[in-house]
Amino acid sequence: MxxxxxxxxxxxxxxxxxxxxxxxxxxxxxxxxxxxxxxxxxxxxxxxxxxxxxxxxxxxxxxxxxxxxxxxxxxxxxxxxxxxxxxxxxxxxxxxxxNTISATEHTLAMMLSLSRDIPEAHKELSEGTWNRGAHKGVELYGKTLGIIGVGKIGFGVARRAQVFGMNVVAFDPYLSDEKAKESGIEKLEVDQIAEVADFVTVHTPLTPQTKGIVGKSFFENCKPGLRLVNVARGGIIDEADLLEALKANKIGGAALDVFEEEPPTNMELLSHPSVVVTPHLGASTIxxxxxxxxxxxxxxxxxxxxNTIIHAVNAPRMSENINRELQPYINIASHMGSVGIQLMNKPPNEIRLKYHGDIAVDDTSMLTRSFIASMLRPHFGESVNIINALYFLQEQDVTYKVEKKGKTKGYNNYLEVELANADEDLVLGASVLDGYGERIVKLDDYQVDIKPTQHILVINHIDRPGIIGDMGMILGKHQVNIASMQLGRSNEGGAALLSLSLDSRVSDEALVELSVIEGFRDVKQVDLQI
Structure with missing residues (x-):
């Protein structure tokens, strides 16, 4: 292809x-x-x-x-x-x-340019004006740098600023006390940073929570002479409030690489003598x-x-190692979704997924999405996948719940799903067995050992002598070969479950003949994409 x-x-x-x-x-x-x-x-x-x-x-x-x-x-x-x-x-x-290194270095370049008035000094001298007295800067050494957002870039800026001899304070809701301590960073709230910082740089995504996080109230409380740097996203610093703070001499300047609107049109801000600007160059290195x-x-x-996903924005992110380890469980989860929907007479309106063992410690969202996507696919076709599976589920008003527990008896890792609607309930359990691979090991109250294959027949029946022979004769007549067969029963002569792996699909005619065998209560054919 x-x-x-x-x-x-x-x-x-x-x-x-x-x-x-x-x-x-x-x-x-x-x-x-x-x-x-x-x-x-x-x-x-x-x-x-x-x-x-x-x-x-x-x-x-x-x-x-x-x-x-x-x-x-x-x-x-x-x-x-x-x-x-x-x-x-x-x-x-x-x-x-x-672009982590490039954005980190550009932040320092903007900070240095702002502290030493480099762009304006260059402009004047290149036009023939020698004016040393007009460009008195400030040192970074001994100053306090406030960082809002301490991800990879924020930490990179912090380490480089510390080499310059700066004290670093920071705000990030996910920054632990331990991580801050070992990095030599003091944790503060945003309003506290405003009060103590000589320089502030922002390194957060633009979200409803971070939009305008540096705005009017920040400038009202900030330390006089504060210099701001934004090489992250336009809108984190409110540009209208920034301009007012500059006009009122509440701050010493700003260095901006990103803007609320790009290309920017606010020429009053761009041309302000205390502002250094670049056209979104944070990642612009070779x-x-x-x-x-x-x-x-x-x-x-x-x-x-x-189908390997590592850096998806709208799907679970998985490292290559985790992806390899979980792949067999992703596969069995997908097969369980397909088996489950084909065994039910109508779709469920409630789903409960249970994860036991080591996999419960990992991010199981990929397993959940794989199960739901496969379960929905017979009704929605190839338009549903792991990305939009939860969206489709919500659209159908189906509720789902995920539970995680420790190891269950007999299995290092075990998945179980309960599907329910107003008329029926179904329970499926599965695991990946060393040396044997994927197995469905539970179907309702029956312990089974079903290897997912392309063609499976599941039969609920009453146990009686000769019933297997009757079934075999019909399948043989229709040229359907049995690859393997599992029988589970509650007691002699009671309810029982047959599961068969077949070499070919059973025709509608054969299914009708099977359904009228004495004691057969429900015959379901399951087809899997293997």
Missing amino acids: TYKVLVLDPVSEDGISELLEHPNYQVDVNTGLTEDEIIEIIYDYHAIVVRSQTKITENIIQRARHLKVIARAGVGVDNIDIDAATKFGVIVINAPDG EAQEKVAVSVSREIIEILEN
């Missing part, structure tokens, strides 16, 4: 060389397009690559009926409609690590551009060919 990839923004050609040279991929680079122009050509593309310029809207995603992946060659995904992508089952990936392009190129190939 040939996969089509559309590159809509300029990216490093060396970075996407794996896609360009791969025999299974057709890569088209077409930059600077409008939304309407993209909609005209997008229909049969499997993947899109963008940076920050092109906006991927719901209209584009809805038109791209073959689209599987939207790749952002960078960190922020503000220009991608994540909700629409999730709704239509499209994976959105980014490259969160590729090394960073190549790293992020390589990262998303490799992940596009992994997703389209191996």
Whole structure:
């Protein structure tokens, strides 16, 4: 199969060389397009690559009926409609690590430029004016740096600032006391940072919680002469409040690489003498551009060919090691969803998933999504996948609950699911057995040992002599070979369960004949994608 990839923004050609040279991929680079122009050509593309310029809207995603992946060659995904992508089952990936060094270094460059008035001094001297007295700066040494958002970039800035001799205080709701202590960082709230910091830099995503986190109240409480740096996302610092603070001389200056609107139009802010600006250059280094392009190129190939997801924004993120360890359980969870929906007469309105053992310690969301996607697929077709499975489930008003417990007797790891509607209940249990692989080991009250195969027959019946022979004669007459058979029963002559792995599908005619065998109460055929 040939996969089509559309590159809509300029990216490093060396970075996407794996896609360009791969025999299974057709890569088209077409930059600077409008939304309407993209909609005209997008229909049969499997993947899109963008940076920050092109906006991927719901209209584009809805038109791209073959689209599987939207790749952002960078960190922020503000220009991608994540909700629409999730709704239509499209994976959105980014490259969160590729520009870490570049953004960290640009933050320090902006801080130094701001502290020593480098841009204005350069401008004057390049125009022939020698004016040393007008550009008296401040040292970083001994100053307090406040960091709002201490992820990889925030920590990188902190370490470099400490080398300059700066004291570092920081706010991040996920920064533990232990991590702060070992990093030499003092934890403070945002308003406390405003009171003590000489420099403040922000390194958070733009969310409803972080939008305008540095705004009017921050400036009212800030230390006189404060200098601000934003190389993260426009909108974290409220630009209107920032301009007012600059006009009122409440702060010493600001260095901005990102803006609420890009390209920015607020020329009063851009041209203010105490403001240093760059046109969103945080990730614009040769090394960073190549790293992020390589990262998303490799992940596009992994997703389209191996279903391996590492840096998805709208799906569980899994390292390659965890993905390998959980893959057998992802497979059995998927098979359980398919078996469960085919054994029920109508879809469930309640689902309870239980995870036991070591897998309960891991992030089980991929297992949950795999189960639900397979369960929904008979009704929604290929439009449902692990990305939008929970969305589809919510749309159908089906409730689900996940429970995690310690090891259960007999299994290192065990999955169990209960499906229920107004008329019926179904329980399935499964595990992955060393040396034997995936097994469904429980079906309602019966202990079973069903290996997921392409064709399975499940029969509830009353145990009686000769019933297996009657069944075998009908299957033999219709040229259906039994690969393996399991029998579970409650007691002699009581309720029993037959499960058969077959070499071929049972015809409708044969199913009718089986259903009228004396003692057979329910005959269900299950087909799996193996």
